[in-house]
Amino acid sequence: MSWLNNLRPRLKFLQKKDSPDNLWMKCRGCGQMIFQRDLAQNLHVCPQCDHHERIGPVDRFTQLFDGGTYRTIATPKVADDPLKFRDQKPYPARLKAARAATGDNEAFLVARGAIGGVDTVMGVQNFAYMGGSMGMGVGSAFVAGAREALKHGLPYVVCTASGGARMQEGLFSLMQMPRATVAIEELNEAGLPYVVVLTDPTTGGVTASYAMLGDIQISEPRALIGLAGQRVIEQTIREKLPEGFQRAEFLLEHGMIDKVVHRKDLAAVLGRLLGMMTGQVKDAA
Amino acid sequence: MAQPVIRELKLVSFLEFEKPIAALQERIDALEGSAEGSPVNIAAETRKLRKKVDSELARIYANLTPWQKAQVARHPNRPHFTDFAEALFTDFEPLAGDRYFAEDEAIMGGMARFNGRPVMIIGHEKGRDTAGRLKHNFGMGRPEGYRKAVRLMQMADRFGLPVLTFVDTAGAFPGIEAEERGAAEALAQGTAACLRLGVPMIATITGEGGSGGALALAAANRVLMLEHGFYAVISPEGCASILWRAAEKAENAAAAMRISAKELKELKLIDRIVGEPLGGAHRDRAAVFATLSDAIGDELASLEGLNADELRRQRREKFLAMAQAA
Ligand SMILES: [Zn+2]
Numbered sequence: 238m239s240w241l242n243n244l245r246p247r248l249k250f251l252q253k254k255d256s257p258d259n260l261w262m263k264c265r266g267c268g269q270m271i272f273q274r275d276l277a278q279n280l281h282v283c284p285q286c287d288h289h290e291r292i293g294p295v296d297r298f299t300q301l302f303d304g305g306t307y308r309t310i311a312t313p314k315v316a317d318d319p320l321k322f323r324d325q326k327p328y329p330a331r332l333k334a335a336r337a338a339t340g341d342n343e344a345f346l347v348a349r350g351a352i353g354g355v356d357t358v359m360g361v362q363n364f365a366y367m368g369g370s371m372g373m374g375v376g377s378a379f380v381a382g383a384r385e386a387l388k389h390g391l392p393y394v395v396c397t398a399s400g401g402a403r404m405q406e407g408l409f410s411l412m413q414m415p416r417a418t419v420a421i422e423e424l425n426e427a428g429l430p431y432v433v434v435l436t437d438p439t440t441g442g443v444t445a446s447y448a449m450l451g452d453i454q455i456s457e458p459r460a461l462i463g464l465a466g467q468r469v470i471e472q473t474i475r476e477k478l479p480e481g482f483q484r485a486e487f488l489l490e491h492g493m494i495d496k497v498v499h500r501k502d503l504a505a506v507l508g509r510l511l512g513m514m515t516g517q518v519k520d521a522a
Numbered sequence: 523m524a525q526p527v528i529r530e531l532k533l534v535s536f537l538e539f540e541k542p543i544a545a546l547q548e549r550i551d552a553l554e555g556s557a558e559g560s561p562v563n564i565a566a567e568t569r570k571l572r573k574k575v576d577s578e579l580a581r582i583y584a585n586l587t588p589w590q591k592a593q594v595a596r597h598p599n600r601p602h603f604t605d606f607a608e609a610l611f612t613d614f615e616p617l618a619g620d621r622y623f624a625e626d627e628a629i630m631g632g633m634a635r636f637n638g639r640p641v642m643i644i645g646h647e648k649g650r651d652t653a654g655r656l657k658h659n660f661g662m663g664r665p666e667g668y669r670k671a672v673r674l675m676q677m678a679d680r681f682g683l684p685v686l687t688f689v690d691t692a693g694a695f696p697g698i699e700a701e702e703r704g705a706a707e708a709l710a711q712g713t714a715a716c717l718r719l720g721v722p723m724i725a726t727i728t729g730e731g732g733s734g735g736a737l738a739l740a741a742a743n744r745v746l747m748l749e750h751g752f753y754a755v756i757s758p759e760g761c762a763s764i765l766w767r768a769a770e771k772a773e774n775a776a777a778a779m780r781i782s783a784k785e786l787k788e789l790k791l792i793d794r795i796v797g798e799p800l801g802g803a804h805r806d807r808a809a810v811f812a813t814l815s816d817a818i819g820d821e822l823a824s825l826e827g828l829n830a831d832e833l834r835r836q837r838r839e840k841f842l843a844m845a846q847a848a
Contacts, residue, residue, distance in 0.1 A: 316846035319789070322778050324765040373845035380842070402733075402755045404765060407779040408791045411733060411755040412844035415741045418714050419838045442755070444706035445694075445734040450714060464706035464734070465696030469760075473696050483701055493704045 264288055266459075280500045289457045289500055291437060293339065294346035294361035297396055301359065301504045307350030310358070310385050312343065312378035319373065320407050328405040335366045343374035344399075347382035349391070353508015355515055357394055358386040364398040364438070371443050372403035376413025379447060383420035383431075392430040392511050397448040401441020414446035421450050430514040432507065435462050435485065435494065453510060454494040455503070456485035462494075535804075537593050539582060543801075546575045579801035586750065588785075589776040592758055594750040595729045596692075599804035601811070602661075603630055603645035603688050606728065609811035610818070611636055611643060619670060623703065626667030628659040628695065629739075631674045636686065637819060642678035644671050644739060645688030648729075661730075662695035665708035668738050672708075672715040684722040684822060687739040692757060694735035712738025717837060720830025724821050726796070726814065727751045727783075728803075743837050744821040745791075747783040748810070749798040753791075754781040791844060794821065 261270045266288025276283065280300055281290040292300075299305040322328040336342060344366035349358050360382040362369045369375075379395070386393040402410040424431045433451030438461035445464055456462060463483035471478060481487050488494045498506050512519070536544040550571050553564050586594065594600070607614045611634035618625040631644035648661035678685045694705055716723060716739070725742035731753030747753060754761075758776035763769040780786065783795045796817045799806035825833065 313845075314848035316848050319846050320778065320780050324774070324778060325767075377845050404756055404761050404779065406755075407781070408753055408755055408786060408789070409844065409846075411737055412791060412841060414710075414734065414737060415713055415717060415841040416844060418710070418717055418741075419842055422714065422717060422838075442734055445709040445738075446713060447710075449704075449707040449710040462706075463701050464694065464709070465701065470696045470698065470701070474698065476698075478698065482698065487702075491702050491704065493707060 265290070282500050287458065287499075289437065289459065291364050291398065293363045293365055294341070294348075297361045298346075298348045298350070298359065300500070301352055301394075301507065302348070302350030302357075303352065303354065303504075303508075307348040307359075310347040310349055310382065312345070312347055312374075312381045314342070315373040315377050318405070319409055320405070322405040322407070324405070331367060331405070339363060339366045341366060343378055344369050344371075345375040345378035345382075347378055347385065349385065352394070352504060353512055355392065355508060355511040355517065356389070357392050357511060358382050358389075360393070360395040362396060362398045362443070364400075364436075367403065368401075369397075369399035369443070370401060370403035370410070371399055371413050372406040372410045373413065375399075375403070376410075376416045379413070379417045380420045383417075383424055386429055387423055387427055390427070390429065392432065392515060393424055394432045394434065394507060394511075395447065395451075396434040396436055397439040397443055398436045399439055399441065399443035399448075401443060411442065414442055417447040418450065421447060425452075430511060432510065432514075434503065434507075436460050438462070440464070440466065440483075449493075452514070453496075455496050455498050455506065456488065456494050457500060457503070458485055458497055460485045462488050535597075535599055537590070537597065539586075539590050539593075542578050543575055543582070546571055546578065550575075576800060579805075583750075583801055587773065587777065588752065588780070588782050589758060589773040591750050591782050592730075592752050592772075592776055594802045594804075595748075595752050597729075597802065597804050598650075600690075600729050601803055601807050602650065602690060602729075603647040604650075605807065606645070606688050606811070606814070607634065607643060609807070610815045611641075612638075614643070617670075617674060620666040620673060622666070622669060624664075624666045626659070626664045626670065627657055628661055628663040628691075629667030629671055630658075631671060633683065636684075636822070637815075640681075640683050642674055642683045642685045643688070644674055644685065645728075646691040646735075646739070648690060659695060661691045662693060663691065663735055664695050664697070664700050665703040665705050668694070668708040668712045668735075671739060672711050675715045675719060679719050679721055682721060684724070684825075685716075685719060685742075686818060686822075687723070687725040687742065689725055689727045689731050689736045689740050690729035690751075691732045691735045692730055693732035694738075709734045709738045713741045716741035717841070718834065719837075720834060722822060722825035722828070722833055723837070724818055724825075726818070727753050727792070728814075732757060741837070741841060743825055743833060743840070744793045746794045746796050746814075746817055746821065747786065747792045748796050748803060748814070749783055750802050751783060752776075752781040753783075753786055754779050 267286035614634035649655035649658035725740035758772040761775035762771035799809035
């Protein structure tokens with residue numbers, strides 16, 4: 238019964254996506270109508286304005302792993318609703334909707350494959366799943382990815398995308414920050430690289446923990462990255478925020494990240510860095 | 523002329539749900555201020571009223587809703603870091619600065635002696651009066667404050683000083699400059715520094731435990747919480763405005779998020795509840811200082827004799843376990 242329940246909405250979702258009405262989409266960067274297929278062929282980057290559209294774990298894995306080949310790593314199942322949280326919509330109903338829309342159990346997926354020839358574990362957070370919010374499921378998946386890397390002595394690359402903590406899990410969600418931090422410490426101690434790729438948007442508790450603890454911090458262009466939400470800041474200081482505030486380029490300028498890298502170059506940059514971080518020796522060209 | 527002003531000031535310290543107590547107190551004040559009636563009768567009457575105040579306080583405080591607890595936790599007369607530093611410790615030497623940018627007085631810290639033993643104490647200070655609140659930025663730390671905390675923790679580790687923290691913040695300060703100077707990174711490093719310590723660490727949520735700004739000083743071997751404190755991933759108002767689209771629903775959000783010490787202890791997210799005197803810590807500071815001092819003393823004794831690796835391992839295991847399996 239449960240698989241049927243899960244399957245039906247997913248099929249509906251796929252049909253809707255493939256219907257002719259949705260063949261075109263409006264670019265969130267320049268507002269122009271773009272053919273969906275052109276966007277997909279261009280790594281979901283707008284051919285007109287270079288806007289990097291948000292993408293999910295499967296697209297990310299396919300783009301970054303050599304030849305688009307990888308093996309997904311199972312992540313632990315956690316209790317769905319530890320607090321029996323009820324706001325205007327019960328939390329289980331929100332989970333059900335997110336699962337139907339994404340086809341995934343949680344907002345963080347882990348896979349293993351090669352990047353530039355370097356065997357690597359990668360975790361990808363999915364903004365389409367409840368805003369990539371971090372609860373026990375995301376925390377457990379993050380830790381599982383780190384442990385997989387630790388077990389096999391591999392680098393861990395994490396692509397973040399999150400609105401922050403999953404409020405419906407109360408303090409459990411906050412405690413995913415120290416959980417993830419412990420997992421990163423273990424990688425550090427084992428001498429294994431931990432590389433963060435910040436994607437749009439990465440805010441709140443995720444930024445205040447694993448998104449800012451990378452050996453190397455890379456961001457996609459124009460990604461929104463910050464601790465506090467822009468509305469909260471505006472209300473606190475009662476001023477308009479400067480243009481480009483909390484964007485990747487702003488963080489680069491302020492010394493908070495190493496590089497802003499275009500999506501078309503991301504796999505190559507990661508491959509080069511991981512190769513050197515893992516001590517691969519290459520013949521001099 | 524001056525009289526009504528004084529009465530108004532007295533009433534400020536009563537919270538909305540303490541109205542019955544405010545009324546009783548007003549009658550006590552009136553009786554004591556009146557010249558009529560025999561002093562004996564007045565004394566008897568005020569004694570009776572005081573008894574009633576106590577029973578009302580007991581009734582109200584035994585049934586506080588999570589939202590009411592949040593208001594007690596934020597009570598302006600609640601003891602703050604400076605008060606705990608003075609009452610629980612001797613030889614407190616405040617230490618300043620992050621060595622990179624500035625001194626941030628929202629987070630204070632320094633060496634002190636706890637029952638004679640040298641320790642490092644760190645905590646959020648909200649400030650007492652208007653000038654103090656501005657000086658301490660209402661206890662909302664900027665990146666410098668958290669970087670100072672990291673510096674003090676690392677120093678404590680080198681000199682074998684247990685780290686005792688006192689958490690009382692609405693959260694890290696949300697401002698342009700805080701973001702420019704890497705507020706998120708500063709918090710992340712704070713949490714990481716706690717988890718790295720090879721010395722015992724005990725954190726106490728004394729008032730408000732506001733999200734990542736609280737956690738950065740609270741990833742400790744033991745997390746204690748004063749009975750009427752609260753600890754939450756987002757403020758009840760913030761949660762309400764996002765999920766209910768109405769900040770007025772803070773009461774619902776506070777209940778739904780399970781922010782009280784009792785609930786968090788049941789969920790195994792904190793380690794120990796430290797009881798407060800009747801009517802909250804602000805009504806009898808000496809009592810709360812004594813109880814908290816004993817509780818910290820106990821917990822410190824229980825960590826005594828563990829080596830650095832064991833302290834780190836236990837702390838890590840504790841936080842790693844904070845997820846419920848399906
Ligand atoms: Zn565009």
